[in-house]
Amino acid sequence: MKKFVVIGLGKFGASVSASLFELGCEVLAIDRNKDKVELIMDRVTQAVRLDATDEVAVKQLDLSGFDGAVVAMGENIAGSIFVTLLMKEIGLPMIVAKASNNLQAKVLSKVGADRVVFPEKDMGTRIAKSLVFPGILDYLDLSPEYMIIGVRATKDMDGKSLADMDFRNRYGVNVLLVRKGEEINATPRGSDIINAGDFMIIIGKRKQIETFRKEME
Amino acid sequence: MKKFVVIGLGKFGASVSASLFELGCEVLAIDRNKDKVELIMDRVTQAVRLDATDEVAVKQLDLSGFDGAVVAMGENIAGSIFVTLLMKEIGLPMIVAKASNNLQAKVLSKVGADRVVFPEKDMGTRIAKSLVFPGILDYLDLSPEYMIIGVRATKDMDGKSLADMDFRNRYGVNVLLVRKGEEINATPRGSDIINAGDFMIIIGKRKQIETFRKEME
Ligand SMILES: Nc1ncnc2c1ncn2[C@@H]1O[C@H](COP(=O)(O)OP(=O)(O)OP(=O)(O)O)[C@@H](O)[C@H]1O
Ligand SMILES: Nc1ncnc2c1ncn2[C@@H]1O[C@H](COP(=O)(O)OP(=O)(O)OP(=O)(O)O)[C@@H](O)[C@H]1O
Structure with a gap:
């Protein structure tokens, strides 16, 4: 069972x-604000009210395991940098830090963050x-060149087979999977019939996916 | 070319x-804070300083197209509810609203948000x-029952063929795709050899994916 501390x-x-x-x-969930600690205490193993920049208090928690x-720590930029450094010194094998801006992100990486995240910025994109x-x-970025997307079959596609629609030759994209309602077909064949509303997982180079998508509109 | 207003x-x-x-x-990017407007102005078509709860001023923008x-609007909860309602009245066909908590989310849906998002909460998960x-x-939630995951082949898998590893019978999961470096194989066969570090896209029911993943560790 893994153990994590969230500050x-x-x-x-x-x-x-x-x-x-x-x-x-x-x-182990930590915050200096008593209300935040109380809000989370039923949903974690242990919630502690503590100022995480208090090095002595943090070391007493014995986070070595x-x-x-x-x-x-959100807007407390200096605090988050200091606490990240502290976690590195204590020897935590994996440190994820939330950043508010790029400059802070660079410093966080320098002082020991293994991964820096930008929740609002990523969601915005x-x-x-x-x-x-x-x-x-939904989509998965496979590599700088390829992506996988999930799309719903349109009315124009209703009743046509995958061979009829010939995505591979028309757009250079492959249909990896078709879901009809709850039924999943992970080995789609040319003879399979598509109905409007079916969910398809498609892979291709970005430009190809882009062309495919434009035609779908 | 699509037109969007962000408040x-x-x-x-x-x-x-x-x-x-x-x-x-x-x-069209809007904020009541002059600094925020100046920070974004080179990266949007037009940036306007405006209190979005000023109904008269907003209607003068002519957002009908x-x-x-x-x-x-983040922490301005009452304001975001009011502005969402205003956007609905103006007739915007698609309204996305950011919520800070579930109660606010319910109200936002009631007053016209087509989609409510929780960036920090989703990223936290x-x-x-x-x-x-x-x-x-990375992963794609396909349905309540199925998911697709991307994983790196481990050292134990190095040099084995997909048939050797027989994921379908051992775990009930299918390998949809294998990427070796930049080369992508979207029609993997039993005879294909896997090397450590190859990237594989695998689909299966959640329990099956979970079992597979545990074995990989
Ligand atoms: N020195 C500290 N020790 C412990 N907790 C801290 C410290 N400084 C800030 N925090 C806590 O960090 C939490 C997150 O900070 P804040 O609310 O500023 O961030 P935020 O950007 O709004 O966060 P989020 O986007 O996650 O909602 C707060 O609950 C705050 O009490
Ligand atoms: N009535 C209003 N009219 C225009 N802009 C507003 C209004 N009320 C709030 N805003 C703007 O909304 C922006 C986002 O608000 P705030 O910073 O509270 O949110 P946040 O939760 O920290 O946002 P984020 O998570 O996106 O960083 C601020 O720049 C603020 O000036």
Whole structure:
């Protein structure tokens, strides 16, 4: 069972804490604000009110057996840098830190963060893409060149077979999977018939996916 | 070319604005804080300093031709509810609103938000999963029952063929794709040899993916 410490219980820190706990981990949640500590205490192993920049108090917690730390102290930029450094000194093997801006992100990496995250910025990009490409339900960036997208079959596709639509030759993209309602077909064949509303997972180079998507509108 | 208005230029709103603009859309970015407006003005079509709860001023902007609105006013909970309602009255066809908590989310939906987002909460869940399942590089939730994951082949797998490893019978999961460096194979066969570090896209029911993943550790 993995053990994690989460410092800073804003929206992001609280979510990481509760999610880790739900996934079966031991979670020590820390915040200097008593209300934040009380809000999370039923959803983690242990919640402690503490100023994480108080080095003596933090070292008394004995975090040496922990698998990782998440530093989510939001607007307390100097504090998050200092606490990240402290987690590195204590020897935490994995440190994730939330950053508010690029400059802070660089410093966090320098002082020991293994991974720096920008929740609002990343979600902003995802939302923008979903607004511009409404047919795309989700996507996986496979590499700088390839991506996988999930799309719903349109009315024009209703009743046609994959061979009829010939995506491979028309757009250079491959259909990896088709889901009809709850039924999943992970080995789609040319003879398979597509109906409007079916969910398809498609892979291709970005430009190809882009062309495919434009034609779908 | 699509047109969007983004109200509230915190980290999330600024990211949505800049991303939409980079994707080729016309973007009107609004904030009551002059500094926020100046920070974004080179990265959007037009940036306006305005209190979005000033109904008269907002209606003078003539947003009727726009494709959607993103309401990202962060901690101004009452304001974000009011502005969402205003966008609905004006007739914006797609309204995305950022919420800080579930109660606010319910109200936002009631007053017209087509989609309510929780950037920090969603990212918190993603980060938690990446900490607990470090082998899983990314994932797509296909349905309540199925998921697709991206994983790196481990040293034990080095030099074995997909038939040797027989994931389908051992775990009930299918390998959809194998990427070796830049080369992508979207139609993997039993005879294909896997090397440590190869990237594989695997689909299966959640329990099956979970079992597979545990064995990989
Ligand atoms: N020195 C500290 N010790 C412990 N907790 C701290 C310290 N400094 C800040 N925090 C806590 O970090 C939490 C997150 O900070 P804040 O609310 O500024 O961030 P935020 O950017 O709004 O966060 P989020 O985006 O996660 O909601 C707060 O609950 C705050 O009390
Ligand atoms: N009535 C209003 N009219 C225009 N802008 C507003 C109004 N109320 C708040 N805003 C703007 O919304 C922006 C986002 O708000 P705030 O910084 O409270 O949110 P946040 O939760 O920290 O945002 P984020 O998570 O996106 O960084 C601020 O720049 C603020 O000036």
